[in-house]
Amino acid sequence: MLNKYDTIYQQLAKEIDDGKRLPGEKLPSEHELTELFATSRETIRKALKLLSEHGYIQKIRGKGSIVLDRSTFDFPVSGLVSFKELAHKLGDDVITTVHSLQKISANDFLQKQLGCDAEEPLWAVVRARKISGESIILDKDYFLEEYVPNLTKEICQDSIYEYVEKTLGLTISFAKKEMFVTEATEEDKQYLDLQNYDLVVVVRNYVYLDNAVLFEYTESRHRPDKFRFVDFARRNR
């Protein structure tokens, strides 16, 4: 069972998704929702905050909460989405090839990225992602070994996140992403079907556990024509 406010959020979100509440319409007032759900106003407000953060409604002081048109927001969400989830949503067939899996010590670059000690033991994984027959993405992952004692090719073939969260019981709390374009390296050219492109889009991902430890640094290198990112940003975040 979820929180009360989360339950209310999900119900209202579903009603909007199902077309029971149409864009442009107003939701019942907070006062009315309080009675509808037999709860307090602050709880209703938390649910409405979630709806507005997910682009379902917009709250306007003095007027009410207006249902938004999410039809233009239908691309897989920004935020922390694993490659596997993303591919699944796109309905594409994805094949992962593990090119290397080894224990290393942090070099200067990784020490800086992970903010860890010099020589800190790390897992280094290099994987290529093939979509519809073409190698499109090169994933280079670095984990603190301390948190991930065992790692096998099979796990890397599947989803490392799933292993980390479900099997190891670690909780990922948030991630910072950084994106830029740079020249393709020899490694990119070796593992990706770059066609004639000599640039790649690099997405750097810094992943934190719920104990505030930065435990993973990932670099995803995308063939430029297949890259896409969506961000849904509220003002004054």
Next chain:
Amino acid sequence: MLNKYDTIYQQLAKEIDDGKRLPGEKLPSEHELTELFATSRETIRKALKLLSEHGYIQKIRGKGSIVLDRSTFDFPVSGLVSFKELAHKLGDDVITTVHSLQKISANDFLQKQLGCDAEEPLWAVVRARKISGESIILDKDYFLEEYVPNLTKEICQDSIYEYVEKTLGLTISFAKKEMFVTEATEEDKQYLDLQNYDLVVVVRNYVYLDNAVLFEYTESRHRPDKFRFVDFARRNR
């Protein structure tokens, strides 16, 4: 004067920025902060929520609020940042050239992007942004004329957002961004110093007013080597 919780947020953020509270340290507990700021716990919690949403702290149930290391987060923020603000933060000299400014009617593409009526009257502005002597970004903006009755070259030269918000009194509430890489068009080549690059990074920006009206569609076309984006994503957003 701001809200109480916003004031508390800003004070704590400043203390962290100034190094008075160091990464890894814990903030005082919510109970202690309640007494420190002579306020209620929910108000403190709103301030802490802001801190955690901006990457200043991480809250851990049963333990406390830990100050994070924001030193790797120092690049200008994701979200709705106008070009002018961004350039200002970077401390660069920026020159804007207005290449065209005209009233048009929505064509099929713009009708789709803005979700407006066919033939809806729009402003169309094309501007190039020169940073340190090089034309790096081509901005193509389309506004609903209904909301922006007058637009002059001088306003476009300066900041359209400032004009819209300060002079017209409209409030921008949020934006959706979409990013991808594509081949440079003739227009890109004409207005940008693309060197040998034949790709551009396109950022599509959908801007909403606080009355839930989508009133602007902007396409920013960046020279790939000068493009950079940072996203700070909490889980389950």
Next chain:
DNA sequence: CAGTGGTCTAGACCACGCT
């Protein structure tokens, strides 16, 4: 003016971490 959402309060109980 009545009705809306925005802020704030002072309490309560719960789930979790640590010792």
Next chain:
DNA sequence: GCGTGGTCTAGACCACTGA
């Protein structure tokens, strides 16, 4: 068991909107 943050309540006053 104690202190932490997470949820929830029932009220209050304010700022804004629209008739």
